[in-house]
Amino acid sequence: MTDELLTVRDLKVSFGADSGVAQVLDNVNLTIGQGEIVGLVGESGCGKTTLARAILGVLPAPAARIESGIVNFLGDDLLQRTSEDLSTNIRGRDITFIPQDPYSSFNPVFTIGTQIMELMKWKSPLLRGQGNGTGGFLSRYPRQRYDADRKHVIELLNTVQLPQPEQILKKYPHEISGGQRQRLMIAMALLPDPKLIIADEPTTALDVTIQAQILKLLRQLASERNVAVLFTTHDLGTAYEICDSVTVMYAGQEMESAPSSGFFNRPSHPYTKRLLDSLPSREHGIEGIAGEIPGLINPPKGCRFHPRCNAATGICSQGRPDPQGIDTHHWVRCYHPVGAKVAAP
Numbered sequence: 567m568t569d570e571l572l573t574v575r576d577l578k579v580s581f582g583a584d585s586g587v588a589q590v591l592d593n594v595n596l597t598i599g600q601g602e603i604v605g606l607v608g609e610s611g612c613g614k615t616t617l618a619r620a621i622l623g624v625l626p627a628p629a630a631r632i633e634s635g636i637v638n639f640l641g642d643d644l645l646q647r648t649s650e651d652l653s654t655n656i657r658g659r660d661i662t663f664i665p666q667d668p669y670s671s672f673n674p675v676f677t678i679g680t681q682i683m684e685l686m687k688w689k690s691p692l693l694r695g696q697g698n699g700t701g702g703f704l705s706r707y708p709r710q711r712y713d714a715d716r717k718h719v720i721e722l723l724n725t726v727q728l729p730q731p732e733q734i735l736k737k738y739p740h741e742i743s744g745g746q747r748q749r750l751m752i753a754m755a756l757l758p759d760p761k762l763i764i765a766d767e768p769t770t771a772l773d774v775t776i777q778a779q780i781l782k783l784l785r786q787l788a789s790e791r792n793v794a795v796l797f798t799t800h801d802l803g804t805a806y807e808i809c810d811s812v813t814v815m816y817a818g819q820e821m822e823s824a825p826s827s828g829f830f831n832r833p834s835h836p837y838t839k840r841l842l843d844s845l846p847s848r849e850h851g852i853e854g855i856a857g858e859i860p861g862l863i864n865p866p867k868g869c870r871f872h873p874r875c876n877a878a879t880g881i882c883s884q885g886r887p888d889p890q891g892i893d894t895h896h897w898v899r900c901y902h903p904v905g906a907k908v909a910a911p
């Protein structure tokens with residue numbers, strides 16, 4: 567891995583609900599290197615979006631509570647910064663976001679051009695180091711900067727292969743296809759010249775063929791520009807296509823993390839192994855993992871996978887295993903990793 571860009575350490579997040587307090591992230595760790603594409607993989611409800619939102623500083627208040635942990639971005643703990651500071655200086659600038667459903671991110675009553683230029687008014691890369699660069703929300707958009715920003719927008723729309731960018735800017739969000747909207751979201755995520763893009767299941771809503779094109783584009787643009795991507799997905803095939811490394815989560819706990827080659831060739835956590843074995847194949851069709859994903863209000867103690875794990879022993883329900891090294895940058899949180907001779911942590 568290259569130099570570290572973002573490190574999440576022991577992040578614990580709970581959600582208050584009528585029926586109790588859900589322990590949604592249980593001391594989660596994650597590392598993203600500069601320019602690295604990291605897949606955050608896991609089944610529905612395992613906490614991918616919650617972790618993404620915690621990094622962005624947009625957990626839903628008042629239900630969500632950060633109990634402890636650190637989100638270190640370039641040496642600075644984002645959890646210690648105010649929401650106004652994050653909104654002005656980090657979100658939409660150094661860290662941008664691509665949502666699952668691009669349609670809901672647009673306002674249906676304004677043209678795409680109006681909405682993109684409003685974004686650029688506050689988040690233009692020309693404003694780096696100048697706060698929001700204006701005298702307040704009623705201030706005007708200086709003509710010279712508007713023209714330079716618009717040129718930059720057109721260039722990026724060309725880069726994401728949107729045909730006739732000038733025409734696209736005049737359209738309303740419903741007038742372009744889902745694939746074009748997602749290309750637009752990639753362009754918008756790149757516009758402020760970020761260091762990290764958080765892409766939360768960005769292709770789930772698209773047809774399979776369009777998905778492949780969008781993934782290829784995101785991968786190509788991120789590596790050309792040395793932008794890191796945190797890519798959440800429940801689909802291991804998608805992670806295989808795009809990611810340099812993968813962290814797998816189960817019921818609010820991260821279980822294994824490895825460069826993609828190690829992750830797919832030598833899965834070492836019983837859950838990872840079962841997930842990979844459950845991918846449909848000609849030999850065995852689709853095989854699920856027996857048992858249910860646990861609720862998070864009273865989750866299983868210790869390793870949360872233990873009620874479903876064939877390798878579990880008494881210790882597994884007593885406390886959560888520490889990370890153990892398997893190979894360079896490959897570690898697993900398991901007392902009994904799959905067939906592994908475990909190296910020193």
Ligand SMILES: Nc1ncnc2c1ncn2[C@@H]1O[C@H](COP(=O)(O)OP(=O)(O)OP(=O)(O)O)[C@@H](O)[C@H]1O
Nearest residue numbers: 581590609610611612613614615616626629800862
């Ligand atoms: N606003 C909320 N209030 C209460 N619980 C919530 C809230 N948002 C999420 N949760 C709970 O947090 C857990 C993790 O949810 P999260 O959306 O992070 O999972 P996910 O891995 O992104 O799932 P998916 O693949 O379905 O998007 C779930 O049990 C969910 O019910």
Ligand code: SF4
Nearest residue numbers: 869872875882900901
């Ligand atoms: S710690 Fe125990 S229960 Fe958890 S995956 Fe490893 S063997 Fe299974």
Ligand SMILES: [Mg+2]
Nearest residue numbers: 614615616766
């Ligand atoms: Mg999600």
